[in-house]
Amino acid sequence: MKPAKLFIVTAVVLLFCEGKTLAQKEEQFDLESFIEELFNLQEEDINYEDLYESLLTLYQNPLNLNTANAYELQSLYILSSTQIQNLQNYIEQTGKLITLYELKVIEGFDYATIERLKPFVTVNSKDALVDERPLLQRILEERNNYIISRYERILNQKKGNGPKESPDDSRYAGSADKFYLRYRVSKPNDFSIGFTTEKDAGEQLHWSPKNKTFFNDFWSAHIMIENQGKWQKLIIGDYQLQFGQGLLFGAGFGVGKGSETVNTANRVTLGIKPYTSVLEGGFLRGAAASYVLNKKLNATVFISNLKQDADIQMSDNTEDFDGYFSSLQLTGMHRTPTELANKKQVAETVLGMNLNFRPNDRTEAGFIISTNHFSVPMLRSDKPYNKFEFKGQSNLNMGMYGRYQWQHFLLFGESAVSKSGGLGAVGGFATSLTPRVEFAMVLRSYQKNFHTFRGTSFAEGSRNINEKGVYWGIKYTLNRKFYLTAYYDTYHFPWLRFGVDTPSNGHDYLLRLNYNPGSRIKLYGQFRSELKDINFNIASSNNNVVVPGRKDQYLIHWEYASGIRFSFKSRIQFSEYHLIAKKTKGYAFIQDAVYKNGAWAFSARMALFDTEGSQNKQYAYERDVLYAFSIPAYSGQGIRNYLLIQYRAFRKMDLWARIAKTTYYDRDEIGTGLETINGNKRTEVKFQVRYKLN
Numbered sequence: 001m002k003p004a005k006l007f008i009v010t011a012v013v014l015l016f017c018e019g020k021t022l023a024q025k026e027e028q029f030d031l032e033s034f035i036e037e038l039f040n041l042q043e044e045d046i047n048y049e050d051l052y053e054s055l056l057t058l059y060q061n062p063l064n065l066n067t068a069n070a071y072e073l074q075s076l077y078i079l080s081s082t083q084i085q086n087l088q089n090y091i092e093q094t095g096k097l098i099t100l101y102e103l104k105v106i107e108g109f110d111y112a113t114i115e116r117l118k119p120f121v122t123v124n125s126k127d128a129l130v131d132e133r134p135l136l137q138r139i140l141e142e143r144n145n146y147i148i149s150r151y152e153r154i155l156n157q158k159k160g161n162g163p164k165e166s167p168d169d170s171r172y173a174g175s176a177d178k179f180y181l182r183y184r185v186s187k188p189n190d191f192s193i194g195f196t197t198e199k200d201a202g203e204q205l206h207w208s209p210k211n212k213t214f215f216n217d218f219w220s221a222h223i224m225i226e227n228q229g230k231w232q233k234l235i236i237g238d239y240q241l242q243f244g245q246g247l248l249f250g251a252g253f254g255v256g257k258g259s260e261t262v263n264t265a266n267r268v269t270l271g272i273k274p275y276t277s278v279l280e281g282g283f284l285r286g287a288a289a290s291y292v293l294n295k296k297l298n299a300t301v302f303i304s305n306l307k308q309d310a311d312i313q314m315s316d317n318t319e320d321f322d323g324y325f326s327s328l329q330l331t332g333m334h335r336t337p338t339e340l341a342n343k344k345q346v347a348e349t350v351l352g353m354n355l356n357f358r359p360n361d362r363t364e365a366g367f368i369i370s371t372n373h374f375s376v377p378m379l380r381s382d383k384p385y386n387k388f389e390f391k392g393q394s395n396l397n398m399g400m401y402g403r404y405q406w407q408h409f410l411l412f413g414e415s416a417v418s419k420s421g422g423l424g425a426v427g428g429f430a431t432s433l434t435p436r437v438e439f440a441m442v443l444r445s446y447q448k449n450f451h452t453f454r455g456t457s458f459a460e461g462s463r464n465i466n467e468k469g470v471y472w473g474i475k476y477t478l479n480r481k482f483y484l485t486a487y488y489d490t491y492h493f494p495w496l497r498f499g500v501d502t503p504s505n506g507h508d509y510l511l512r513l514n515y516n517p518g519s520r521i522k523l524y525g526q527f528r529s530e531l532k533d534i535n536f537n538i539a540s541s542n543n544n545v546v547v548p549g550r551k552d553q554y555l556i557h558w559e560y561a562s563g564i565r566f567s568f569k570s571r572i573q574f575s576e577y578h579l580i581a582k583k584t585k586g587y588a589f590i591q592d593a594v595y596k597n598g599a600w601a602f603s604a605r606m607a608l609f610d611t612e613g614s615q616n617k618q619y620a621y622e623r624d625v626l627y628a629f630s631i632p633a634y635s636g637q638g639i640r641n642y643l644l645i646q647y648r649a650f651r652k653m654d655l656w657a658r659i660a661k662t663t664y665y666d667r668d669e670i671g672t673g674l675e676t677i678n679g680n681k682r683t684e685v686k687f688q689v690r691y692k693l694n
Helices: 003-018 031-038 049-060 070-074 081-094 100-105 111-120 135-141 337-341
Strands: 145-154 177-187 191-199 206-208 213-215 218-228 231-242 271-274 284-292 297-310 346-360 363-378 392-406 409-418 423-434 437-446 467-477 482-493 504-515 521-538 543-562 566-579 582-597 600-611 637-650 653-664 681-692
Touching: 049 111, 070 081, 081 423, 100 111, 135 191, 218 271, 231 297, 271 284, 271 297, 504 543
Parallel strands: none
Antiparallel strands: 145 177, 145 681, 177 191, 191 218, 206 213, 218 231, 231 271, 231 284, 284 297, 297 346, 346 363, 363 392, 392 409, 409 423, 423 437, 437 467, 467 482, 482 504, 504 521, 521 543, 543 566, 566 582, 582 600, 600 637, 637 653, 653 681
16 A cells, blocks of 8 residues: 555544544435435425435445446436546545545545445445356345335225215226235346336226236336346346436436436436336336447447327327327326226337447447337327427437536536427536535427427426526535535426416526534525416406416425434425415424334324415425335325334344324315215325345
């Protein structure tokens, strides 16, 4: 070891031994709280499953900082491009890291960054060794090998599960029970095998090939191997794709706007990813392969044929086509005769190729071409806002993407064209202006006739169409305890949208001050304001006018861990919605407590809420069983409680039980249609077992 290196490492170790708060590592890492803190979105019910699983896999198989490349490190959304560059320069100049806390001497790595990073990384030299065992032996002996079984039910009877009031009444075909089963064995950069199956509440549990039902209603499976000679990845089954900024293919890993305002601006090319969610649409089903043409260039080819739900309608113009559908139905619910009739009515075939050029860790360029073909034409309603939407059976997309690291600037972008001639483009940069200030900027332009079915690049809308915008994000580290994050996003919709009868505008911004004095206390305050044009109905004339509506959101969150066993979280959320001269309000007071004692862990919450109108719904993350997320909307007046119990029965088996109850004080009926519950209480139960096979 170099003398200078030895001196640095010794000094760092002594420094952190003296500073006990950093040297002490939590016995159990709270992954759910990590996701909530880093990607705190307050108004959307988002499926975090892909992000959760990716981070959980990294937690179980951490990246080696001495060997990980820039793309792998950036996929954590924790490190900025400048921090990654400084880390790689340090290793190149002084040699491999010996201890994780050596990061402290690298410019840009403060206490908060190291604490967020350390669950997902290692400096173990053994990780660099090549595993020479046969593939089958590696699979059979892999420790990340488990099966999960879950049962859920709403105890209150819904109208859809009750007796018919007349012979013509529609009711759910199956029971109110929900079943989930999952198996997976995987190791990063080596292999992944698994399946997931689910029966939703109200669906039948039976074997009926005629109705495309095989016990549970939904099944998904995959087999993937990696780094087999020049074959970088091979997958058969269900998968996703992530290239460039996600303009054509985004694998559900985009975080978008949130409290992490800089590192999430840029997307990372992940290529082929197994699909393990239970969302029953939007993924790919077939085969895909990535092949290394040379050290700098690889090619990915993919083919998919997926049957999806749709309501087939007969066409009045029989000269063009017999039937059509207006949209794909992605709920995955098959409970009623209508839902069962719409099941898997449209087959979508996707075929494509990607070329990815990476001469080094600082440069990337890629090209994508893909086609989509539907077995039945798509034809949306004749509403004015649908004038430029996709119609027909086939679509073609071609796109290019790239990124380049120049000194402290990371430049990135992607552009594409669809068969209609519509263009889409997104690009920007991220940089460290000073060691304390990080900044990002993203520009996007998606024309009103740009059509892509799996694009998830940076946007205000849910799809990459009919939008132009500019986003600025900044992070300022005041000192070791305080840091500030903020963003401002302004956008324009050139054509009409659902619920907005003219071209419209909007903007939103967020300010968040974080205070982390040590490992036991976390405190932050957050303000977000959004102004967006919407339709407003004038009762006297029954006409709509487009006016701006503004929503202001306030949030204070305090977290305290009194040692290893107890931790507490307190949260206050408040919002105001302004529309013309009318103002409505909503708030929620939330108290969480967690107690851990040996093999047991107990989590509980009490939440009080009072909201006016749909615009003031309060969203708050709740702890749940492994691989499940709960972000309910608190609406109306009421109280919500839950209790989650986790028990490690023995080394290979974990058990969870959860009960949640919501009591409303402003209604005697909950829900609508077949989901209606008579009364003002709703109680949910959930049980889960995970068994590790190794």
